Amino acid sequence: MSLIPANWADVPLTSLSLLGPLALFALVSSITPGPNNVMLATSGLNFGFRRTIPHLLGVSIGFTLMVFLVGVGLGSVFQQVPALYTVLKYAGAAYLLYLAWKIANAGEMKDGVSRARPMTFLQAAAFQWVNPKAWVMAVGIIATYTPQASFFANLVIATVVCGLVNLPSVGVWVTFGTALRRVLHKPAAIRAFNVGMALLLVASLYPVALDLLR
DSSP: OOSSOTTGGGSOTTSHHHHHHHHHHHHHHHHSSOHHHHHHHHHHHHHOHHHHHHHHHHHHHHHHHHHHHIIIIIHHHHHHOHHHHHHHHHHHHHHHHHHHHHHHTOOOHHHHHHHOOOOOHHHHHHHGGGOHHHHHHHHHHHHHHSOSTTHHHHHHHHHHHHHHHHHHHHHHHHHHHHHGGGTOOSHHHHHHHHHHHHHHHHHTTHHHHHHHHO
16 A cells, blocks of 8 residues: 555645655665765765765755755746756766766875865755756655645745755765775775776666667
8 A cells, every 4th residue: 555645635745644755765765876875975985074074065955955946846847848858867977977987087095185176065066957866856756745735835845854864864975985994095995996986876877878778
């Protein structure tokens, strides 16, 4: 039996029958591997937790704002101009491939500090708009978990819930990457981790690849 009632459009989001599933969806989609989490783990390893905080906050706040803006009307723009969504999707895929190349070629931690800098708050926030997984999450939250009755009030609640769940979820990946700094001391081990993360980043693009093959 579905946790969401058949007449979900008339149920306020404050009802546990919708609030619980929304929080669970936000948790699972936020904490599972994806472009944001792969890059946060890599940043945690190469730059440490403190220097990755702007990147972390940019991801969480940027995604939360994205959910709200998609809800208030950006989704309708894509319905009227489908080509715009297609352009963003493939531009995002190309950018992710570029980031994967940068991660794979990152040097050891000492070199990384001098040669590169962690992603800034604004860069991380802007990245959400070309992140395929972020789009899927945002559209899913609006279409599936935000009741139509009293839509704006429910949208605000959904946005707050997603923000509260997303921040600690993605923060786990920064903690994971930072913890590995104590284990991965040899340049070869750090390089192997970076290459592995780059490959995961490329693998996260499989939905876009499937679209191209259809």
